[in-house]
Amino acid sequence: MQLSMRFVLLGFLQIASCQQIWDIWQTTWDRQKLFTYFQPSPGPINFVPPGPIGSADIVINDSAEYQTIYGFGGSLTDSSAQILYNLKNRNSAAYWNLMDYLFNATDGANSAGFSYIRVPLGSTDFSTNTYSYDDISGDAPLFQFSIGATPSYVWTVLRDMLSINSQLRIHVLPWSPPGWMKQGTMDGGYLNPSYIAVMANYLLKSVQGFQDQGIPIYAISIQNEPENSNPTYPTCSMPVSTEGRIGIALRTLLDGYGFDDVKIIGYEHNWVDAANYPVQLMQQAGSAFDGVSFHCYQGSVNQQAQFTSLYPNKVSIVSTTFSRYYRCLQEVYLTECSGTIGSDWWSDIKWYMDNLFIGSLTYGSSSGLMWNLALDGNGNPKLAGTNSCNPPCRGVVQVNSDGTWSPNQEFYSMAQASKAILPRDVGGPWGQRIGVSVGGSLNWALVVGAYVTKRVSPWDWNRYSLVVLNWDDGATTTWNPRPVTTTIEFRGMQATYTFPVGVTTLWWYAPN
Ligand SMILES: *[C@@H]1O[C@H](CO)[C@@H](O)[C@H](O)[C@H]1NC(C)=O
Numbered sequence: 001m002q003l004s005m006r007f008v009l010l011g012f013l014q015i016a017s018c019q020q021i022w023d024i025w026q027t028t029w030d031r032q033k034l035f036t037y038f039q040p041s042p043g044p045i046n047f048v049p050p051g052p053i054g055s056a057d058i059v060i061n062d063s064a065e066y067q068t069i070y071g072f073g074g075s076l077t078d079s080s081a082q083i084l085y086n087l088k089n090r091n092s093a094a095y096w097n098l099m100d101y102l103f104n105a106t107d108g109a110n111s112a113g114f115s116y117i118r119v120p121l122g123s124t125d126f127s128t129n130t131y132s133y134d135d136i137s138g139d140a141p142l143f144q145f146s147i148g149a150t151p152s153y154v155w156t157v158l159r160d161m162l163s164i165n166s167q168l169r170i171h172v173l174p175w176s177p178p179g180w181m182k183q184g185t186m187d188g189g190y191l192n193p194s195y196i197a198v199m200a201n202y203l204l205k206s207v208q209g210f211q212d213q214g215i216p217i218y219a220i221s222i223q224n225e226p227e228n229s230n231p232t233y234p235t236c237s238m239p240v241s242t243e244g245r246i247g248i249a250l251r252t253l254l255d256g257y258g259f260d261d262v263k264i265i266g267y268e269h270n271w272v273d274a275a276n277y278p279v280q281l282m283q284q285a286g287s288a289f290d291g292v293s294f295h296c297y298q299g300s301v302n303q304q305a306q307f308t309s310l311y312p313n314k315v316s317i318v319s320t321t322f323s324r325y326y327r328c329l330q331e332v333y334l335t336e337c338s339g340t341i342g343s344d345w346w347s348d349i350k351w352y353m354d355n356l357f358i359g360s361l362t363y364g365s366s367s368g369l370m371w372n373l374a375l376d377g378n379g380n381p382k383l384a385g386t387n388s389c390n391p392p393c394r395g396v397v398q399v400n401s402d403g404t405w406s407p408n409q410e411f412y413s414m415a416q417a418s419k420a421i422l423p424r425d426v427g428g429p430w431g432q433r434i435g436v437s438v439g440g441s442l443n444w445a446l447v448v449g450a451y452v453t454k455r456v457s458p459w460d461w462n463r464y465s466l467v468v469l470n471w472d473d474g475a476t477t478t479w480n481p482r483p484v485t486t487t488i489e490f491r492g493m494q495a496t497y498t499f500p501v502g503v504t505t506l507w508w509y510a511p512n
């Protein structure tokens with residue numbers, strides 16, 4: 001309503017002078033603001049003819065359009081689903097408040113609007129027990145395959161999420177094939193290559209099983225962390241050639257059973273090997289894959305460029321089916337990172353924004369996800385006997401046994417990033433990254449991502465968003481958090497805003 005009023009009233013003025021910043025979401029280092037919405041005072045911030053630049057100068061180039069951002073979120077592990085389900089039973093109002101705060105992607109909602117989750121196929125280190133969808137040894141035809149091995153609370157929570165955000169993108173993947181396809185256990189080891197076709201069929205049946213439960217699948221990966229074999233929880237080391245052969249077989253099966261829209265995403269492991277595993281996967285089986293995904297635990301985010309320099313990002317106008325013919329075009333996803341209990345709240349937020357929720361996008365990612373969506377204050381529940389997550393992993397939100405919950409730094413970091421790219425219109429386009437650079441004497445103080453969200457109607461103005469980390473806090477010398485007076489340059493006009501130390505998301509509208 002407010003927007004259309006503005007459009008009508010200001011339609012008489014010069015178009016370029018109409019652009020104003022009305023909406024700000026902010027999380028500050030001192031937690032005075034926690035993903036807090038406000039409008040600038042005393043009035044909106046106007047874009048005016050340019051004057052001198054501020055201490056920092058954000059220069060936007062909206063002619064440079066990059067990848068679509070599909071959303072932020074985390075993994076709905078069995079543990080996360082269990083703890084959320086327990087909350088639902090104990091305090092249903094608190095549960096629905098939490099679900100709404102996490103997943104409501106409606107424009108203007110007081111919610112992070114998380115829109116991308118990973119769901120394990122079978123057990124992980126965050127399950128009550130070890131299981132696959134077919135634990136009958138030697139059952140190569142998969143007669144005994146049953147999606148029903150998934151705990152019922154996973155389906156309950158998934159359906160509740162979808163009831164709030166029908167556009168939720170669900171990315172499924174196994175932590176291990178069934179033990180009998182390996183050396184008898186899901187814990188570590190490798191797939192017996194004679195089961196490659198069986199494993200492809202297992203993954204097809206998984207997608208069908210989710211569909212039968214009313215859960216649409218956006219993407220599937222062949223194997224979580226194929227370079228990690230750990231004898232204390234479901235893991236599997238999988239050479240490139242095996243993953244590639246499963247990918248090719250699975251692509252044929254998915255296409256043959258009406259799942260040609262389901263993306264296959266390769267690799268699912270750390271930045272550190274970006275130049276090797278995912279590149280070799282593309283060389284051996286690129287046509288079967290829609291993209292590759294990275295985890296944050298080893299290496300650094302700039303190593304994503306070792307992949308994207310060889311396999312540039314798909315642009316959003318190329319449909320998935322069409323782009324499969326162009327083996328060199330691949331999407332990139334950031335699908336896992338975890339905080340650990342005991343680390344510093346504000347230091348974590350700086351690292352997350354710099355490396356993941358602004359940084360990884362700048363290096364081509366279309367998503368930003370943490371590991372467990374929800375855990376208790378001790379990083380539980382967890383699979384008995386696993387040595388993973390030591391020190392304990394922190395969930396995106398903490399859910400307590402007394403029926404209360406609280407968001408962690410992972411929530412605030414992702415919420416600030418998510419808000420910038422959610423569709424402005426119901427069913428409308430998602431945000432795309434656009435060109436941005438930072439000048440000025442304090443250019444090092446800001447880390448900036450810029451995005452455009454296009455509209456359904458050609459008469460409606462695009463939304464232009466910035467996600468800005470000001471990390472000028474003096475933390476390495478003498479603690480001294482300094483707000484940075486910043487000019488924002490857009491199409492020859494200039495706005496001025498002083499960014500406090502923290503993370504700020506703001507936007508304005510302009511004609512396309
Ligand atoms: C803006 O981006 C376009 C498209 O990538 C590019 O051709 C142009 O040189 C850029 N402009 C500036 C000032 O960098």
Ligand SMILES: *[C@@H]1O[C@H](CO)[C@@H](O)[C@H](O)[C@H]1NC(C)=O
Nearest residue numbers: 100104106108109110163164
């Ligand atoms: C999402 O938020 C909008 C705007 O605040 C609200 O009208 C709507 O009821 C919410 N949707 C759900 C499913 O909670």
